[in-house]
Amino acid sequence: MPRTGRRPGESGSRERILATARAHFARDGYDGATIRGIAASARVDGALVMHFFGSKEHLFVEAMRFPDDPVRFIPSLVGPGVEGLGERLAEFFLEQWEGPNGSQFIALVRSVATNEKAAEMLRGFISREVLARVVAGLGKDVPRERVALAASHLVGVALLRYIIKLEPIASMDRRVLAHEVGPVIQQYFSAKAPARRGGRSQR
C-alpha cells in the first residue's frame, strides 16, 4: 500500500481501524466483515480504510498480525524442561484467549472456516510461531508431531469453550480446566513413542 508521509492523527485512525477490524472479523468472520461496516464502526470514511490498507485481505492480514510478545514468552515456558510443561502451556494458552489478544484468536478461527487466506495464516502461526518455538526449546526429545498433537487438544478446547460454547467446558474455571488438560497433553511430551506395527523406533 503506497503511503506518502504520515499526517498528524493518522496513526490514531489507523490503530482504531485495526482494532475495529479485529472486532468485526471476530464477530462476522472474514467473509462476513465488510470495509464499509468496519469504517462506519471506526467512524472514518471507507476511503481512508482503503488508503491505509488497500484491500480487505490486506486489512485482515494487518489486523491479525499477532503482537510478538505472547509467543516470545513460549521459550520461558519450555525452558524449565518437560516436567509440568503440559500444565504450563495449557494455562498460558487459556490466559491468551481470555486476555486482550483473545479477540484476534477468535477472529482467526471464525475466519479460517471459509477463507483460505485465514487458514494459511493460522497454519503459519501455529507452525512457525508456536510449534517451532516449543520444538526448539525441547531439543530433539519430543517429535514435532507430538507437539502438534498437544496443540490440537488445546485448539479443540478453545473451539468448544469460546466458539461452540459446549458445556461444561464453556463454564469451567480456567485454572481447573488447565489442571485437567495439562497432565493429559503432558503425555505427548513425556511418554515414549508407542511401538507401532512393523517396529518404528522406540526412542
Added chain:
Amino acid sequence: MPRTGRRPGESGSRERILATARAHFARDGYDGATIRGIAASARVDGALVMHFFGSKEHLFVEAMRFPDDPVRFIPSLVGPGVEGLGERLAEFFLEQWEGPNGSQFIALVRSVATNEKAAEMLRGFISREVLARVVAGLGKDVPRERVALAASHLVGVALLRYIIKLEPIASMDRRVLAHEVGPVIQQYFSAKAPARRGGRSQR
C-alpha cells in the same frame, strides 16, 4: 414447510438438493452458500428448493441432520468397557470424518464459525448424540466433563487435520494418528479425578 402430496420424482430431487446443499455448506459455510447456487448445482429451479425447504436455514437443518447410524454405533464402542476406549473412539471418529458423512462434519464446522444456528446444532449434536451416549455407556464412572474434554481433543485434531491442514497432522496415517491420540484421551477415562486446589494429586 407445507407439502401437499408428493409428485413422482420429487424424492429424487429432494435428495439431490440435500446432497448438493451439503457440498455447498461444506465448501462455503452457512453464510457463503446460497439457495441460488445450490439450485444451479443441483440442476433445479430455486423455487423448487424453496418449495421443499422454505428457507436457507431450514435447508441447512435438513442437510445437516446426521444419519443416526454412526452415533448409534457408540454404545458398542463403549460397551467393552473403559480399557482401550480412547483408541476405539479415536479410530471411529477419524473413520467418520473420512467416510461418506465426512462432508457433513466439515460443513458443520465451517458453518459454526459465523452462524449461531450451526453452533447450536453442533453443540446439540455433541452434547446429546455423542456425550450423552458415551456417558450413559460408561455409567457414573467417568464425569461428563472428562468425556467432553476427550471429545475436545478429537475435535481439535479434526480442525487441524481437515480444515486448517496443519502438518504433520494433515498427512499422518489415520491409524497411526488414532494410535497416538487414543492412549492420550484414555487418561480422561481411566485416571482418577485430580484433587483440586489445596493439594494436587501426584498420580
